Amino acid sequence: MQQIAKIKQDKSVKPRLIWACLCVALLVSAIYVTVSYRLTADITVHSELKAMGHITSLVSNELSQAEDADDVDSILNEILLSAVNSPAFISVTTPQQQWHKNLLISATKRSTLLQLVAEAKDNAEPIEVNDDTFLWQQHKIAQYQITFVQQTQALDVTLEFVAKRLLVTSIIVFWIAVWLALTLASLISRRAEQVNESLAYIATHDSLTGLPNRLYLIELLENSLGPATDEIDTPVDEGCLLIIDLDRFKEVNDSFGYAAGDTLLKEIAKRVSDLISAPAELIRTGGDEFFIWAPDYTIEQAKTLSLDIVNSCNAPILINGLTVNSGVSIGISHYPSQADDTAGLIVCADTAMHKAKAMRSGWQVYDNKKIADYKDILQLRAELNDALAQQQIILYYQPKVDLATGEVTGAEALCRWQHPRLGLLGPGEFIDLIEHSGKVQEFGRYIIATAAAQAEHWHTSGLLVPIAINLSPYNLLDPGLADFISETLKRHNIPPRFIEIELTENETCINIDYIQSALAQIRELGVSLAIDDFGTGMSSLAYLSELQVNVLKIDRAFICDLTTNQGHRAIIAAAVTLSQSFGCDMVAEGVETQEQARMLYEMGCQSAQGFLFARPMPAEAFHTLLTQQKPQFNDAF
Amino acid sequence: MAISSNLNLLDRSIRGVIGICVTAFALFNGDLIGDVFIEVLLGIFGLLNLISLFTGWCPVYQLAGIDTRKH
Incomplete structure (x- = not known):
């Protein structure tokens, strides 16, 4: 280094x-x-x-x-x-x-x-x-x-005449030559030093803004952190590292061209440079990312500086006659309280910066607790492979109840991660990881196979309960999904109506035409389709008419305050009418009180699920619930 | 180029001795050499060394960026 x-x-x-x-x-x-x-x-x-x-x-x-x-x-x-x-x-x-x-x-x-x-x-x-x-x-x-x-x-x-003169003159000539040698050598080496210095400058500085670059930053931090190990080290007792990232740099680049982006970067670099004073240094590491290494800064001082930078960068910048406002997000990490080495300090500041960006808060100081979460997430991501291979992902089942008869009409399969270290994890803690891991289709097939095996098991023991499986639109991009479902149904020898696919709608940017054709193939198998979380997300009415689903599951957000919220009641009533018009069933999610169940029934909703009836439970418990107690939930209201 | 001392004591003394000897030789024993031109050259050479002795400064060291003085 x-x-x-x-x-x-x-x-x-x-x-x-x-x-x-x-x-x-x-x-x-x-x-x-x-x-x-x-x-x-x-x-x-x-x-x-x-x-x-x-x-x-x-x-x-x-x-x-x-x-x-x-x-x-x-x-x-x-x-x-x-x-x-x-x-x-x-x-x-x-x-x-x-x-x-x-x-x-x-x-x-x-x-x-x-x-x-x-x-x-x-x-x-x-x-x-x-x-x-x-x-x-x-x-x-x-x-x-x-x-x-x-x-x-x-x-x-000749010797007599010449020797003395030659001797004296050659000494003088030699002396002059030594002088010349010294002078020339020093001139040339000074020139070489200048060239070296300019090379070092080019190697350590960014050509666009003239600011030091990443190599310089690493060198600077290596020399500043920890005890001095050689003469060029200048250790500091404390200091703050700030990462500044432009929020809308890409948009500026895309809309106005690279020249405009360069102007923006130069202007930002100038504004930030004006705000800091030596020994703090501004460094551009590439793209729209800047670092400030501020030796001897406390976190409070860094916060003040960040606030100044955010305010300064929020002022509009004139590019090609147009005012552009590219805000910045700043992450702050403190040496030595948060990290005591270069890599750690950068990671901390980077994490804080991303948090600031996500929260749109302008700046954030790195938070130890949050970073622990961040590390956990990284570790969980690494453990996903094992989770699938060792079947650590298991299914819990929540009964769906017919509001008229109180009988269990189906089960929704909900995944849980039986984590060897962290215990049972809910879907909220890992579904997002799966969807961004490239394993989403493998995961979808795994869930379908597990649910089908369970359905077969119940089927053979006389429990005729359809199992609903949640799939995200990512799963539907799996080109062999319909074939896989068909094969799985055949292998487990269960009728298609015992499997229901619930389509979650958390993504809006997925190719609707492709999903439509994938759903059509699944529907042709005889598998019923449901739209999950209806009323939120992308469940536009056009979508509803295109997809031709069998079941609408109205989102829990409308149910929880059903008794008090007139607007939500109206939406549920409309959804009921809608489902009747489309000829599909309607299920209310998240029913927690008897009053909610009663009102839903009165509004014409046939089925419901929620804590009022039962929480999600392991397959054995579900089996026991259905076989031994024969629950009749209509006693509830 | 500011004139400031750039010779240490040893360097200065050696130059002093050489300067005195050479200048004295050129002045008083010039006949031995038998050439005025060489005498003048020797004189200049000695004189420069004498300047170094009195000022502790060597113009060539200054040009070359050398400093034998201990700081």
Whole structure:
């Protein structure tokens, strides 16, 4: 998680650059010294050769005027002694005769040198003999061949003249090179650091709003929470994390386009930024979600801040000439009282934000108790698989009673989750999970199979009670449902009229045409259909006429205050008339008092179910109720 | 670029010694070198070191962002 630090801490460029520059400086100094030395040596050799050339010319001029061998000898002697001051010799040969004149040089050395000169190609290269260096010139005039060989002091002289200057200048040059190396290295490494910094900035900031991004947030929280573990840590004693989510961002994006959405985000970012001050930081993690990490904030301070943000963001924003009002929902979590690590803090704030969104309350502080519920829900969802596999979902049965005779005319199967850890759970606690779990169709088939097995069991023991099964429209989207019901009925050998499908109506957005055809298939099997919770939800009258159901179950909401609510009485009366017109039966749900039952009967409702008669009970209890006591509920009124 | 001390004592002393030696050599023993140009170069070199000695400040360190002083 120290990726950004990694980019920033890469300091290896500078020392490498310095070393490279120093090496180059040394190399340049060495080349410079060598070339200067060789150049000076060459110039000296060249001028010595020139001087020797003059002496040789002088000798040849003198020789051209010589009359006999003695003359030659004296000329050579005179010139050698006067013009030469280092070891040297002059040889003059004619086809008939030879003259040699030595100065500070032995005869053997002379003959060796003469031999070497005879072998040499040109006189630019000095000849080496016993660590001494010699230069030579040859000249031919008339019959005389003149060879002048002289030991050279050129290299020594060069060293003497040049060495001191070269030494001093090369030290100074080296010194300058070091300066240059340091300066260049620092300039380049500073540039590299700038590039690194901008890379780190790009990696940790959002390009649209210029705010820090998720990577930055995680890094910031990791460094701020808990005890300091390294030098970049800046631990805080407490702090609040706020998650800000735009309520209507998607609508703005969809209606006005992405450019408008971007404008909205920028405006929100600006408004929120104006409200917070360092060290609190605003971070955009993506989409329409912003975070604020506010170190040293108490929950009360965070609440005040949230209120300011909500008020500020509720002010309309002008986009493309239209005012848009995108509210925000804020979730607050507190460190360390609610969570003491990054992930926990984010989850808490996120949960609180979702709660705020659901409650439309603008902002919410994370609530420990609620989060426990949230965790329970997550766990329940995970346990659903086992629940179906291990048949933990069981059916309870509630009798339906004929209000005229008081006899039990049917049973409604209601599911319960026999949870190994939490005990018996009502449908309210898990049906929603199932409907959003992708297991809804599997669950529907499971319920049908269980109810059919129970119906068969009762059938064989002489209890002729139809069982009503609740199915949601999601179940009807199961393409093989009608076939499955048909097979199940055959397998259990029970007549179709002993199974009733009650369609709950909690969803309005499901394809009504498809449901209609699915229901038609089920009806063709002979299974009767009922509309559950009639009068609420989507039970429009058009729907009623399209679906051709056999039973209407009027919702408990109209029954509970039947005796006092004139309006509800009117609705029930209308529903009774409606059911009679459609030729279907009517069942009242949630009957709790005798008076309600009496009034319903008087209004023309034939059947009812509710706590007045019996609560939902396990299959065995239901069996006992029907076989042993033979209940006659008409005594009730 | 503000001039502020960026040399520690050791750095400053070494520069001081080098500066004094080199300047003295250039001034009093210039004949040994035998070249005025080099003498002038040495003089500048020594002078810069002497400046470092008196001010505790090195312009190259400043450019390179180096600071040998302990804070």
